[in-house]
Amino acid sequence: MIAIAETASGKSHRDENFPVASFLISPERRAPVLAFYNFVRAADDISDHATLSPLEKLVLLDRLEAALLGEGPDEPVARALRETLADRGVAAQHALDLLTAFRRDVTKLRYDDWDDLIDYCRYSAMPVGRYVLDVHGEDAARSWGPNDALCAALQIINHLQDCGKDYRELNRVYLPQDCLARHGAGVEMLAGERSPPELRAAIAELAGKTRLLLAQSREFSGRIRDLRLAMEVGAIQSLAETLVEKLSVADPLCDKVHAGKAQFALIGTAGAAAVLMRRILERGRSR
Incomplete structure (x- = not known):
């Protein structure tokens, strides 16, 4: 049996689509x-x-x-x-x-519907944010709800970005089967060089549902006591909102749907700065 260390891909936290333990932490x-x-x-x-x-x-x-x-x-x-x-x-x-x-x-290589996908996110994404909140001593009752919405949104954005790669390389399809069927799309379309209209419609529907998750998480940074963590969450929220809008109109099979380093830095910085400014204004009003 191969050793666990031998399975390493060589990826680090700097290779992720969203900030992980950035300088803000x-x-x-x-x-x-x-x-x-x-x-x-x-x-x-x-x-x-x-x-x-x-x-x-x-x-x-x-x-x-x-x-x-x-x-x-x-x-x-x-x-x-x-x-x-x-x-x-x-x-x-x-x-x-x-x-x-x-x-x-x-x-499990296929997901039946949106609820099935969210249940996967309950295990694949939400615990990441919950752990970070616990490490910071944040109040679970105040923060876990919006955390779960944001983490699920990030996971689904990744699924949409990589839907072709996941299918071709791993035979995994996270796009719910009922959503594909509703638009007359089939999983085999994910192997193509570009999405036919049926697949694009399914992806746009899922992007729209993800946008609703991000609406639920918009208040997240305001519920976090630790300023630096709140700024990191603000950066992630801004990046996610930008990417979900891109996915609502772009084709992940042939278009660039990941943020480049410059865009990543610009949008993330703006999101973090917005949180900082809100905190300064709130403190000013409370005096």
Whole structure:
């Protein structure tokens, strides 16, 4: 059996579509966030590995979970996160939920409807934000609702951006089957060089539903006490809103639907600055 370290793709947090532990996160909290990211990156690399069989992937994911819980052979990324969780007093459940999502990536290649997709996001995306909030000591009752909406939106944006690649390379289709059927589209269209009108209509519908999630998360930054984290959330919200508008009109099979580095920096900075300005004005009014 291949070692977990041998499945590494070489990707880092700097390769992600949205900020991960950027300079906005305070230095004392960046390390715990990166420990979580590195664990998740290892699990993601296992589930996406090009040559491993489904059974081999599941065995490695089980091994990663056992190492996290201190019940199996040592794995450096699991040990680092286990020690971080103990030091910060944060439960392992967020990481365990993500492992559930990665197992689902191995065993479930199609999603029936929007609710089915959101249930996947419950495990694949929402725990990431919840963990970051826990590390910052934020109030779950105030912050988890908008966090979940934003994290689900980010996940679905990634699915829409990479729908052709996911189908061609992994035979995964996250676009709900009922949405495709409603517009007369089939999964085989994802193998084409450009989307036919039926597929474009389905993607536009999903972009519209994602826009509604982002409307629910727009208040998120205002519910976060930590200013630096609030600014990071503001940057992510702005990037997501820009990308979902692009996806509502562009074709992810042939158009550029990822933000370039310059656009990434410009939009993210504007979003973070808007949060900072609101905080300054709020403090001024409260005096």
